[in-house]
Amino acid sequence: MALSFVVMLGFLQQAIAKINDPRLASNATRYSIFDTVLAAFSVFFMQCESFLEHQRQIHSRCGL
Secondary structure, three states, X not given: OOOOHHHHHHHHHHHHHOOOOOOOOOHHHOOXXXXXXXXXXXXXXXXXXXXXXXXXXXXXXXXX
């Protein structure tokens, strides 16, 4: 099996699904552990400090 982004993301999602959320229910638990870990992964994958910086880099590459 080739290691494509979709396959890698599937492995990551399976691993995240096994993580127990130790937080108690409150207003502070607005986002799930699943969403939080995927958001953190996206920062490393895009290699940008923010989504806005990522958009700026895309525009500069495309000459927009």
